[in-house]
Amino acid sequence: MSAAKLVVITGATSGIGQLAAIELAKKGAHLVLTARSEEKAAETRSIIEAQAPGALIDFHYADFNNLDQVGAAAAKIASLHERIDILINNAGIHAFEQRINKDGLSEMVTVNYLASWLFTDVLRKRLVNSSPSRIVNVGSEASRQSGGLDPKVDLLHTEPFSALGSSKVYGKTKLMNIMFSYELARQLEGTGVAVNCLCPGFNATGLGRELSFAAPLKWILNTLNIGDPRRGAEIIVRLANDPEYEFVSGGYYSVKAKLQTPISPGDEPASQHELWNVTAGLLAERTKRFNQNERLD
Numbered sequence: 162m163s164a165a166k167l168v169v170i171t172g173a174t175s176g177i178g179q180l181a182a183i184e185l186a187k188k189g190a191h192l193v194l195t196a197r198s199e200e201k202a203a204e205t206r207s208i209i210e211a212q213a214p215g216a217l218i219d220f221h222y223a224d225f226n227n228l229d230q231v232g233a234a235a236a237k238i239a240s241l242h243e244r245i246d247i248l249i250n251n252a253g254i255h256a257f258e259q260r261i262n263k264d265g266l267s268e269m270v271t272v273n274y275l276a277s278w279l280f281t282d283v284l285r286k287r288l289v290n291s292s293p294s295r296i297v298n299v300g301s302e303a304s305r306q307s308g309g310l311d312p313k314v315d316l317l318h319t320e321p322f323s324a325l326g327s328s329k330v331y332g333k334t335k336l337m338n339i340m341f342s343y344e345l346a347r348q349l350e351g352t353g354v355a356v357n358c359l360c361p362g363f364n365a366t367g368l369g370r371e372l373s374f375a376a377p378l379k380w381i382l383n384t385l386n387i388g389d390p391r392r393g394a395e396i397i398v399r400l401a402n403d404p405e406y407e408f409v410s411g412g413y414y415s416v417k418a419k420l421q422t423p424i425s426p427g428d429e430p431a432s433q434h435e436l437w438n439v440t441a442g443l444l445a446e447r448t449k450r451f452n453q454n455e456r457l458d
Contacts, residue, residue, distance in 0.1 A: 165189050165190065165191050165217065166189075166190050166191065166246035166247060166402075167190070167191045167193060167242055167244060167245050167246050167247070168182075168185050168190045168191065168192055168193065168246060168247040168248075168249065168401065169193045169194075169238060169245055169247070169248045169249065169284065170182050170185075170192065170193070170194050170195070170248075170249040170251060171194075171195045171225065171249070171250055171251055171252035171276075171277065172195070172225075172250075172251035172252030172253060173192075173194040173196075173205065173249075173251065174194070174196050174197070174201040174202065174204070174205045175201075175205075176390055177251065177299075177361050177390045177393040177394045177397060178249070178251040178252070178394075178397075179205060179208065179209075180390055180391060180393075180394035181249065181251070181394040181397040181398050181401070182194060182205075182209055183208070183209050183212050183213060184394060184395075184398045185247075185398060185401065185402065186209050186212070186213035186216040186218070187212065187213045188402060190216075190217075190247075191217040191219075192209070192216065192217065192218045192219070193219045193220075193221065193238055193242070193245075194218065194219070194220050194221075195220070195221055195222070195225070195234060195252070196220050196221075196222055196223075197222070197223070197224050197225075198222070199222070202220040202222070205220075206218055206220070221234040221237055221238055222234065225252045225271070225272045225276040226262050226268050226271050226272050226276075227262065227263070228264060228271065228275060228276060228279055228444070228447055229447070231276045231279050231280050232279055232280075232283055232447050232448075232450070232451035232454075233451065233454075234280070235279070235280045235283035235284050235451060236283055236451045236452075236454040238284065239283060239284055239286075239287045240454075242287070244287070244290070244291035244294075245284060245287050245288050245291050245294060246291060246294050246295070247294065247295045247296075247297070247401045247402070248281065248284055248288060248294075248295070248296045248297070249296075249297045249299075249397060249401055250277040250280065250281060250296070250297070250298045250299060250338075251299045251397065252272060252273075252276065252277065253272060253273045253299065253334075254268070254269060254272045254273065255269070255327065255331050256268055256269045256327060256330075256331075257323075257324040257327045258321070258322070258323070258324070258327070259319065259320065259321045259322050259330075261319055265319070266316075266317070266319070267318055267319055267330070269327075269330055269331060269334055270315070270316060270318065270330075270333075270334055270337075273331070273334035273335065273337075273338065274334045274337040274338060274341070274440075275316075275440070275443070275444065277298065277338065277341070278341055278440050278444065279444055279447060279448065279451070281296060281345070282444070282448050282452070283448070283451045283452055286452075288354050289349070289352045289353070289354055292352055292353025292354050293353045293354075293355070293407055293408065294353065294354050294355075295354070295355045295356075295357070295400070295401055295406070295407070296342075296345065296354060296355070296356045296357075297357055297358075297359065297397060297400045297401045298338050298339075298341065298342045298356070298357070298358040298359075299338065299358070299359060299361060299397065300335050300336075300338040300339040300342070300358045300359060300360055300413065300423075301332075301335035301338075301360050301361070302360045302362075302415075302421070303328065303331055303332045303335050304332050304333075304335040304336035304338075304339060304423060304424060304427060305332065305424045306328050306329055306331075306332035307329060307332035307335070307336045307424065308329055308332070308333075309425070309426065310333055310336055310337070310340075310426055310427075310432070310436070312435055312436045312439040312440070313439055315333050315337075316337075316439060316440065316443060317443075318330065318333075336423065336424070336427050337436060338358060339358050339413055339423045339427050340423075340426075340427050340432065340433040340436050340437075341433075341436065341437065341440075342356055342357065342358035342411075342413065343358075343411060343413070343427075343428075343430070343433045344430075344433040344434055344436070344437045345437075346410045346411035347411065347430070349410070350410070350411075353408075354410075355406065355407060355408060355409060355410040356410050356411065357400050357406065357409065357410060357411070357412045357413070357414065358412070358413045358414070359396050359397065359400060359413070359414045359415075359416070360413075360414070360415055360416060360421065361390075361392070361393025361394075361396060361397065361416055362392055362393055362415070362416035392416050393416060395416075396414060396415075396416050396417075396418060399418060400414065
């Protein structure tokens, strides 16, 4: 990274997001990170600074299950920074039971998809004005367990599910991330903003922290060198920083940087556009309010 680039990362207080933040800090990036609490922010700052002394790190606080906080954080970031070089949407959760937030929406759908959509929408104009710039979205091959997608139904899904049934719901949210990336790439074609999505592979991180046996499972997997999160972080950093991807847009990549074809309807432009329109309608009030609050020049 030849000059200090401003990199916004969600979900950077743990797992692959934190590892990606460390690597980008080592390359001289100015990090702008989201966190749920001052405690998590302080812990993350210490970890990054230990490996990248002197790193520039700013934090903005938002619970990604609260769309008002997400929109407010994005608007604040847009108002404070004249340019944003890279946006990495990494925040995510695998919930093992259905939880409904204050907006009457599923926590997993909100955190994994709606929050990223809104966050990106509020920062969109700043990213265009900063071109060449990049947006990197974290999807997953877990999307292949989604069983398809009906935006008008699945975005509003609030039915209970079991730990076993959670994989299908999680897969739907990851499929939404992939479809969102394709549609956004088309919309931003010619603007100088590259949009790509990736599957970070299986990672032994805090994503499944709700499991009672998560800690010992993570220890076992790490001991056996299974699910090394560094591989997931590497593909994030590669898409975000490597010169070869500066003008490459509209791809969905594996952890080995190979182009992937998502499961249907993820690869269908008409379905991608439909998901976008339904999402935009659902979030219309917030996008209007927070885009007015960003105060761009």
